[in-house]
Amino acid sequence: MSSKTKIKDFESAISELETIVGTLEEGDLSLDKSLELFERGVQLSRFCHQRLEEAEKKIEVLNEQGELSDATDSLNTSDSDADEPAQ
Numbered sequence: 001m002s003s004k005t006k007i008k009d010f011e012s013a014i015s016e017l018e019t020i021v022g023t024l025e026e027g028d029l030s031l032d033k034s035l036e037l038f039e040r041g042v043q044l045s046r047f048c049h050q051r052l053e054e055a056e057k058k059i060e061v062l063n064e065q066g067e068l069s070d071a072t073d074s075l076n077t078s079d080s081d082a083d084e085p086a087q
Contacts, residue, residue, distance in 0.1 A: 007044065010051045017044040 007013050020041045024034060 007047045010048060013044045013047050013051075017041055017048070020044070 020037050023029065024037055024041075029037070
């Protein structure tokens with residue numbers, strides 16, 4: 001894929017990034033092709049990182065508005081339930 005190809009969404013970016021990593025790990029490419037794929041991988045990585053940051057901020061806003069409970073609270077509740085003996 002060309003480095004100018006538009007990134008559609010997070011999932012397709014991750015999929016393409018995994019393909020690039022696999023191809024680079026094989027080591028059968030020329031230096032130029034390897035650099036081209038590496039550059040595309042960096043673009044995809046930055047896109048994914050940005051999307052994750054946006055999602056994290058959205059979750060924080062929802063938490064502040066009381067519309068979404070903290071995920072760690074529900075995990076702690078589940079853990080404490082698991083520690084109690086069955087009756």
